[in-house]
Amino acid sequence: MRRPAHPAQPPGVRGGERGLTTTVACRLPERAEARTFPVPLVRAPWWQQYTRVGSATVLYVDLAPDPEREWAALACLDEGELARWSRFEYSGPRRQFVLSRAAVRAVLCTELGCRNDELAFGVSPHGKPFARVRDRQADISFSVSHGGWHGLIALAAEGRLGVDIEERVERRRLDLLIEAALGEEETAEVTSATGSEQLHLFFKLWTMKEALLKAHGEGFLLDATAFEIPRAIRLGETSGTLQLPQLPGVTWRVQDVGDKRFAAALAHEVDGEASS
Template identity: 45%
Template sequence: MTPGPASAFRPWWRPHLRQGDLVVYHVDLTPANGSESAALAWLDESENERRRRYLGDLPKRQFALCRAALRILLVRRLDCPNRSLRFEEGRRGKPFALIGDERCGFSFNVSHSGDHGMIAIAPGGRLGVDVEVRRERKAIDQLIEILLTEAERRQMEQMDSDRRISRFYDLWTAKEALVKANGLGHAIDVSRLNLVDSVGRSGETRCFHDRDVLGGRWEISNLGTAVFAASLARELPPAP
């Protein structure tokens, strides 16, 4: 794991959102960008072994490009050698970074879907990001019944088919981002998270106050485009 300097190649990521000290990056996962060979040089032995275990070119590419981009971004922020940076997972699988044996002070989260990845990084605090390529799904009606609250479903009844599908993806990624921020995985029943008034249009950030499922106060940012839905969830300090 002896990569060249980060300036020696063209980055395959770019800032997608800046909120003060938090940055969300979009990661280009298309095979045509030619970045995979540069990315592989940044992975350690265990990460390269993990990549080899994935079946198919797309999962291999998604992991390599997202993990290498995360490494480069953290190395720059922490001003540390790449070889000193390693990752561990919490009890429910949420990764965190260490420099040597010391846990680093930055929070991060990663998501990918198709040719699109998202990486969120901030100095501390709980956050989660999720991205899903917008596409028609045969079972979307069943997903709506399973994943959404009654209020969310009622809201969507007034929409035409295209807007309904778009709204579903916006709500779904917001719920997934909240779940990932909490690091609780499938222990959370997302059909109990009522985001009917907490997910705005693309580029909009709204607050979500929750007492029943997650607790606390959260910001939910809609990062979506016409091609993909994406959401950022970030925990807010307790109200004074």
């Protein structure tokens, strides 16, 4: 596959060999008191704190096209990540990957007090990513999701967590998605709704289920139709707790963190709470 074109080079920056390095290395702060994450070559970072849910922090990542940001983000990636970036065939997924990964690196370097070149990533047997610092697995949980021009990063010091974001757009054959993702009662409630109400309810439930599956760590090897989001949430509440049949004894809190631009949800493993 032909290597994709590099983002347009911003003024004053000289590209290195094959356009994958710049004259300014991506050196991220060890610990920033104000929780800001400066990146070279850009006027301001493209991520910011979005919300807190219990002990978890959620950051919003702006994934709108911006060659200056994409160029700076590329300078933060390691060789394996650059190779992965080059394999994306289309510009949208390439942009989502590079901007999200550079933001994750900046956030984790700040949280873990390490340099960018000391940070690496591994994956579990089922594909759940984890951070490594100086060849040791870091004591932090994180999750990343993106859809369109929007992304979210969630992180917490303890407990597994997952985040999911989706743009609320009409889907062809929504009935097939409902059949694949929702339980019996959820399906009845979504199919009885109409118009924008149906779309909002479907995406609310879908993002919560995807966040739970990401948090669990085995992804869609689990059957999303085998459990249902608590009825109180389906009727309008924004958060609640539940237990998955595949992992009894573990309680998960799910939180609607969407806004007018997108649907989104966070799932976080919690202790000492009864399921609802």
